[in-house]
Structures are given as C-alpha cells and as structure tokens.
Amino acid sequence: MALSQTAGMDSRPAAPNLSQKFYFAAWRWHFYAGLYVIPFLIMLALTGxxxxxISVFxxxxxxxxxxxxxxxxxPIELQTQAAVDAIPGATLIEWIGPKADDRAAVVRVAVEGGNRMVAVDPYTTEVVESxxxxxxxxxxxxxxxxxxxxxDTGDRLIEIAAGLAIVLVLTGLYLWWPRGDWTSAFVPRLAAKGRALWKxxxxxxxxxxxxxLVVFLVSGLSWAGIWGERFVQAWSTFPAQKWDAVPLSDNTHAGHMNHGAMKDVPWALEQxxxxxxGSDAGITGLPEGTVATADSIYALGRALGYQGxxxxxxxxxxxxxxxxNQDSMSNDSAxxxxxxxxxVDQFTGKILADVQFSDYSLAGKSMAVGIAFHEGDxxxxxxxxxTVFCLSVIFVCVSGVVMWLKRRPTRAGRLAAPPVPQDLPFWKGAVLIGLFASLAFPLVGLTLLAVLALDVLILSNLPRLKRVVS
Structure with missing residues (x-):
C-alpha cells in the first residue's frame, strides 16, 4: 500500500519552478495585450x-x-496668380516646386472651409487640375x-494600442529568449507541424x-493626441533664442505651415x-534694394543651396x-x-532664421529620421x-490568433488564456514595468488602472463572467 502510494506521488507532475512561473506570467501579459493590440496593428499595417x-505612385x-x-x-508670380484666379475667393498660401522638368508646380490656396491644391503648368501657367x-x-x-x-476617440484608442504594443514586444522578447538552443531562436523550425510550426x-x-516595430510605434506616437502633442511637446520646440533678437509671433510653425491633418513642418520645429x-533683425539675404517677391525668394533659395x-x-x-522649406516629411526629398x-523678412529681405538638421536636438534628429523611415520617404x-515589415507584422498577428485557436479547447466557452501562476514571481519587477509604461505612456497607465478596477470590482464578484475571460 505504501509502495503504491509512493509510486502515485512520484507520477504527479513536478510543481513549476520560479522560472516557469515567471514564463507563464509573461505569457499571460503577452496574451491579454495581444487581444487588444492585434486588430490595431493589422489596421495600421494595411493602411500604412x-x-x-499612394505616395510613391x-x-x-x-x-x-x-x-x-x-x-x-x-515667373512664379504668374504661376501663383493663375492658381488664385482659377479658384474664386482664394488666398495664396504656398508654392510647391516641381519634382522634375516634366512635372507641374502645385499652389496651395485657402478657401472657405479648407485648402485647395492647384496644379499649374510652369511653362504656360495653365491650370492643369485642382x-x-x-x-x-x-x-x-x-x-x-x-x-x-x-x-479624438479613435486617436486615443490607437495611442493605447501603440503603448501596449511596446509591452507586447518586451514580453514577446522574454518568451522568445533562447533557453539552450540558439539556432531555433533565429531560424524557424520548418520541419515542425501544427501549432509548433506556427509558434x-x-x-x-x-x-x-x-x-x-518599436521605431515605428515611437515615431507614430509623435502624431498622437496625448503622447505626441502634449507629453513630448517640449521635445518638438526648437530654441527660438538661437535666432538672435528676432521678434517672435504668437503663432507656431505647426499652426502657420501645416494644412489639414498632414504634418508639413519638421517635427523639431512644430511648437x-x-x-x-518689420524689424532690423537678421542677416543678409536678398541683395540690398531687391524687393521680396516669390521669384526673388526662389532665387535666394537656389543661392542658399536648395536643390530639387x-x-x-x-x-x-x-x-x-x-x-x-524642404524636408523629407513633406516628401520633398529622400x-x-x-x-x-x-x-525671410518680407520688407527687408533679411534672413531671420536658418534651421538645418544639424541645429536640431538629439530628439529632433531622431524623429526627423524616424518619421521619414516610418513613411518610406x-x-x-x-x-x-x-513592405516586408508590414507584411511581417500582419503575419505575426495572424499567427498569434492561429496559435490561440489551436491551443483553445473545443467548445471551451472561455478565452482559454494562459494559466495563472500559483504565485506572482518577481511581482516587484512587474510593478516597475507597469509603472514605467504608465509614466512613459499615460493612456496605457489609465488602461491598466481600468483593467485592475474591472477585475477587482466586477469580475471578482461575477464568477461566470470571470471564467469567460480566463
């Protein structure tokens, strides 16, 4: 009797060790973050x-x-005048030079309710289309x-998804981290079958x-309503005091030069x-006695080294x-x-400010390159x-769903999330990760608090509902 009891005890599965418990905890974080993030990542990849x-072709x-x-x-004066004359009630805003000799110039004009773009033949000043x-x-x-x-609601939902996607990357790297066989960590096991191959x-x-993916998420978040426009606002402010006693407007670069939702101003200058x-400030720009017009300003641009x-x-x-202005965010160059x-001062022709990439802060330089990379410019x-990256993101999302469906018991009636560890190993580290995410991405922090409140106040009191999401 004693022998049979001992044999039965020895046949039980060994209790998970600390490393295994932590693995299950990370897997659980990865699973629940993925439930929210996957639809957004697929949408972002497809629309991106x-x-x-569309931009390329x-x-x-x-x-x-x-x-x-x-x-x-x-002359540019004639090109812009043709565009203004073609649109009743239009006000001239911007002239955009042709990309090649066989391309039209484009003039942006303001009209009631928005902006119109007018393509003008630079050789005949004929309006081609608007x-x-x-x-x-x-x-x-x-x-x-x-x-x-x-x-704004959609903006906030996407911002939450982007922040949680960074958590997804961190937990995914931990789950992937090689535990013995480094080859299988970098080379897929194509001989495997079923869920093992998908995994x-x-x-x-x-x-x-x-x-x-992290580069895309961080550069994309620069457009987000909370993290981009408020949390990192100080990073997108070029120190105007570098302009040496130049009078400043209450209007920002973003407010003056952007049109619509598109960002047409280098990120480092937006705010x-x-x-x-109207002052004597600035350095020599136009030759003395030259009136500042579209054509003289164009000539100044060429003299300063603007190409293309x-x-x-x-x-x-x-x-x-x-x-x-010339920047890769506007698709002006690669x-x-x-x-x-x-x-340039419109009265004196003096250069009031000349801002180049070398003048940006480290954050500004990183974002200038990151956004151009993000857009494929x-x-x-x-x-x-x-292209390869976006298709890979879609595959990783789809494969995650496939693995879940293959693991989920038939007719389970629940999400079949990874099991809860018997205790929470390194819980202090988890708290630190959550705190970091909350400080770096405020909407992620609010989401984590909302999920915690949902679990404590609602799910814990509704066992059947808790089972469905477990």
Missing part, C-alpha cells in the same frame, strides 16, 4: 502600406502631375490610420521585426514660434514672413538629414523594407 504606395501634393516640357519656365486637400485616398487612409474615422514562425519573425517681419523640390510659404499679414527651413530600399 496603402498610404506609402500618385503623390501626396500632386507632385506627379505630368506636363509637357516647355522652353521657358514662367482638388480639395482633404479629399484623396491618401487622406482617407490617413484618417483611418490616425483616428479610425471617429476623431516557431511567430517567434522568429517577431524577433526580427521587434526593433523596427516653435514663427519669427515676424522645395516650397515657398507666403506671408499672411504684415507681420508674416516668407518661408523656404534625405531627412538635408532638412532646411529659412525665414528615404528611397527604394525604405519602400521594400517597409
């Missing part, structure tokens, strides 16, 4: 791919509108990508895209006040300035380190890499 390829501001190459380029700035497929996908078409592909592809015209496509933003009032913004290699 669509936006990138059709452009964002009419940069691919074709025109016959003529003999003489007409369209509402916010009416294209790119903008439609951008609205889904940023707000789910439901405004291997999920883990290996996931680790290869993890660093890029910096615009300089004002760049923009001229016009003064809105007597305090406004001419602005020469070189984020070549960004340059120059402000840095050339063919960037487009190919982003």
């Amino acid at each position: 791919l669509g936006m990138m390829y 059709d452009g964002r501001d009419g940069e691919y509108v074709a025109v016959p190459v003529g003999e003489t380029v007409q 369209w509402d700035r916010r009416a294209g497929w790119y903008d439609f996908l951008s609205d889904i990508h940023g707000t789910l078409l439901i405004g 291997s592909l999920h883990a290996v592809i996931g680790v290869y895209i993890s660093l890029i 910096t006040p615009m300089p004002e015209s 496509r760049f923009r001229i933003v016009f003064p809105r009032d007597d305090a406004g300035v001419f602005t020469l 070189c984020p380190t070549c960004d340059r913004t120059v402000h 840095m050339g063919l290699w960037n487009i190919v890499l982003n």
Whole structure:
C-alpha cells in the first residue's frame, strides 16, 4: 500500500519552478495585450502600406502631375496668380516646386472651409487640375490610420494600442529568449507541424521585426493626441533664442505651415514660434534694394543651396514672413538629414532664421529620421523594407490568433488564456514595468488602472463572467 502510494506521488507532475512561473506570467501579459493590440496593428499595417504606395505612385501634393516640357519656365508670380484666379475667393498660401522638368508646380490656396491644391503648368501657367486637400485616398487612409474615422476617440484608442504594443514586444522578447538552443531562436523550425510550426514562425519573425516595430510605434506616437502633442511637446520646440533678437509671433510653425491633418513642418520645429517681419533683425539675404517677391525668394533659395523640390510659404499679414522649406516629411526629398527651413523678412529681405538638421536636438534628429523611415520617404530600399515589415507584422498577428485557436479547447466557452501562476514571481519587477509604461505612456497607465478596477470590482464578484475571460 505504501509502495503504491509512493509510486502515485512520484507520477504527479513536478510543481513549476520560479522560472516557469515567471514564463507563464509573461505569457499571460503577452496574451491579454495581444487581444487588444492585434486588430490595431493589422489596421495600421494595411493602411500604412496603402498610404506609402499612394505616395510613391500618385503623390501626396500632386507632385506627379505630368506636363509637357516647355522652353521657358514662367515667373512664379504668374504661376501663383493663375492658381488664385482659377479658384474664386482664394488666398495664396504656398508654392510647391516641381519634382522634375516634366512635372507641374502645385499652389496651395485657402478657401472657405479648407485648402485647395492647384496644379499649374510652369511653362504656360495653365491650370492643369485642382482638388480639395482633404479629399484623396491618401487622406482617407490617413484618417483611418490616425483616428479610425471617429476623431479624438479613435486617436486615443490607437495611442493605447501603440503603448501596449511596446509591452507586447518586451514580453514577446522574454518568451522568445533562447533557453539552450540558439539556432531555433533565429531560424524557424520548418520541419515542425501544427501549432509548433506556427509558434516557431511567430517567434522568429517577431524577433526580427521587434526593433523596427518599436521605431515605428515611437515615431507614430509623435502624431498622437496625448503622447505626441502634449507629453513630448517640449521635445518638438526648437530654441527660438538661437535666432538672435528676432521678434517672435504668437503663432507656431505647426499652426502657420501645416494644412489639414498632414504634418508639413519638421517635427523639431512644430511648437516653435514663427519669427515676424518689420524689424532690423537678421542677416543678409536678398541683395540690398531687391524687393521680396516669390521669384526673388526662389532665387535666394537656389543661392542658399536648395536643390530639387522645395516650397515657398507666403506671408499672411504684415507681420508674416516668407518661408523656404524642404524636408523629407513633406516628401520633398529622400534625405531627412538635408532638412532646411529659412525665414525671410518680407520688407527687408533679411534672413531671420536658418534651421538645418544639424541645429536640431538629439530628439529632433531622431524623429526627423524616424518619421521619414516610418513613411518610406528615404528611397527604394525604405519602400521594400517597409513592405516586408508590414507584411511581417500582419503575419505575426495572424499567427498569434492561429496559435490561440489551436491551443483553445473545443467548445471551451472561455478565452482559454494562459494559466495563472500559483504565485506572482518577481511581482516587484512587474510593478516597475507597469509603472514605467504608465509614466512613459499615460493612456496605457489609465488602461491598466481600468483593467485592475474591472477585475477587482466586477469580475471578482461575477464568477461566470470571470471564467469567460480566463
């Protein structure tokens, strides 16, 4: 009798050790974060791919509108006047140079209710076409990508998903971390079958895209309503005192130069006040006695070294300035380190500010490169890499769902989440991770508190409901 009891005791599965308990805890975090994040990551990958390829083949501001190459380029004054005359009640805002000799110039004008873009043949000043700035497929996908078409609510939901996705990456890397066989950690086990094959592909592809995913999440969060516009606002402010006694406006670069939801200003300058015209400040720009016009400002841009496509933003009032701008965020070039913004006094022609990539803070430089990389603006290699990355993100999301369905018992009537460890190993470390996520991403912190309150106040008192989500 004693022998049989001993044998029965020896046949029981060994109690999980501390490492196994921690693994199950991380797996549980990974599972629940994935439930929320997966639909958003798939949406972001699909809309991001669509936006990138629309930008590549059709452009964002009419940069691919074709025109016959003529003999003489007409003055910019005539090009912009033709655009203004073509749109009743229009006010001139911006001239955008052609990307090539056989492309149209594009003029942005303000009309009641928004902006219109007007493509003008630079050789004949004939208006080729015009369209509402916010009416294209790119903008439609951008609205889904940023707000789910439901405004601030969608923005907040996506921001929560992006923050939780970083938690997903951290827990995923822990679950992937090799425990003996390093080969299988980097090479998928294609000979495996069923759930084991899906798990291997999920883990290996996931680790290869993890660093890029974090770059995409952080650069994408720069557009988010809480983290981007408020939490990191100080990072997107160029120190205006560098402009040496130049009078400053109450208007910021973002307010003056952006149009619609698109960001057309280098991230490092968004919250910096615009300089004002009407003083003796600045350094020599236009030759003495030269009147500041669209054409003289264009000539100044070429003299300063602007190559290819760049923009001229016009003064809105007597305090406004001419602005020469070229940056990769606006699809002007494939070189984020070549960004340059120059402000010119409309009365004196003096240069009030000349901001280049080298002037940005470390955060500004990181975001300038990160956003250009995020949008696929840095050339063919960037487009190919982003395509492979987005498809990989979709696969990792789908494979995660497939693994869950294969593990979930038939007719379980519940989520079949990973089991709860018998205790919480390293619970202090978990608290620190949660605290870090809460401080870095405020909406993630509020979400974690909401989930905790739901568990303590509702699920604990409703056993059947608790079973469904367990």
